[in-house]
Amino acid sequence: MRYIGRFAPSPTGPLHLGSLVAAVGSYCDARAAGGQWLLRMEDIDPPRMMPGAADTILRQLEAYGFEWDGGVLWQSTRSEAYLAALEQLRAQGDVFWCCCSRAELARLGASAYPGLCRAFTSPRENAALRLRVPDGIQHFRDLVLGKQSENVREVVGDFVLRRRDGLFSYQLAVVVDDAAQGITRVVRGADLLDNTARQIVLQRLLGVPTPEYLHLPLAVHADGSKLSKQTHAGALPLPPAPDLLWLVLRQLGQEVAPGMPPLPAREILAWGIRHWQPQAIPWQPFLANGGG
Numbered sequence: 001m002r003y004i005g006r007f008a009p010s011p012t013g014p015l016h017l018g019s020l021v022a023a024v025g026s027y028c029d030a031r032a033a034g035g036q037w038l039l040r041m042e043d044i045d046p047p048r049m050m051p052g053a054a055d056t057i058l059r060q061l062e063a064y065g066f067e068w069d070g071g072v073l074w075q076s077t078r079s080e081a082y083l084a085a086l087e088q089l090r091a092q093g094d095v096f097w098c099c100c101s102r103a104e105l106a107r108l109g110a111s112a113y114p115g116l117c118r119a120f121t122s123p124r125e126n127a128a129l130r131l132r133v134p135d136g137i138q139h140f141r142d143l144v145l146g147k148q149s150e151n152v153r154e155v156v157g158d159f160v161l162r163r164r165d166g167l168f169s170y171q172l173a174v175v176v177d178d179a180a181q182g183i184t185r186v187v188r189g190a191d192l193l194d195n196t197a198r199q200i201v202l203q204r205l206l207g208v209p210t211p212e213y214l215h216l217p218l219a220v221h222a223d224g225s226k227l228s229k230q231t232h233a234g235a236l237p238l239p240p241a242p243d244l245l246w247l248v249l250r251q252l253g254q255e256v257a258p259g260m261p262p263l264p265a266r267e268i269l270a271w272g273i274r275h276w277q278p279q280a281i282p283w284q285p286f287l288a289n290g291g292g
């Protein structure tokens, strides 16, 4: 089967050790299968973006030896495609307009959106657009974590596709872009596992294929919290640190002997591709010793 993979950072800050795990995992998995590896910049949330971060990310990826196929897909240029998907869903009767504020919903105390505004099927002022989530359990098999299932309507409820401020939601953009780029396997951090069922619901309603999913173990701090820009994980050092690449390959379960030489980044990735064993990837999070 043709394999098209991707790496999709959001420019809310520079890449850190946690992002390097996702980059190395998705890259080696795609290249070991003779597949393509595409780069997508998830820059659809201007309030959360950090000026200059996208450029920094591209520089970091190049320095760490990654070679992506084709140009970078910038989500900020994709509004027409997102609007077309929303129009399709509207025509199918799968969306509604919701004016409930966060505070109003919080007062109800329900964990999932309780479908209050489902009757509003034509545009309203100052409203978010929500997906009318069908009842039923989504099943999928993760290539590391095995069988997964979630009733999205019970757990999340009708989720937002376009925010009240006009910004497109992450779920909508990811599903539309994975389909447009022909992604056949999504390899990403396990922090995104609980988005998968929502994305599958959306794929089915839009009539686009569901890719395979492989969720990688997370790098965590000593207290168990995820390494992220929010927890001030350190930016990947430049020039690149060969030790970090070896460390990441080891944390991904690959058989990296102690004392591997400090080769150029590109050669370490080539080693990773040559020796890639996806079945060895562990599911447990690993401690980012001093990496963050």
Ligand SMILES: [Zn+2]
Residues within 6 Å of the ligand: 097, 098, 099, 100, 116, 117
């Ligand atoms: Zn509402």
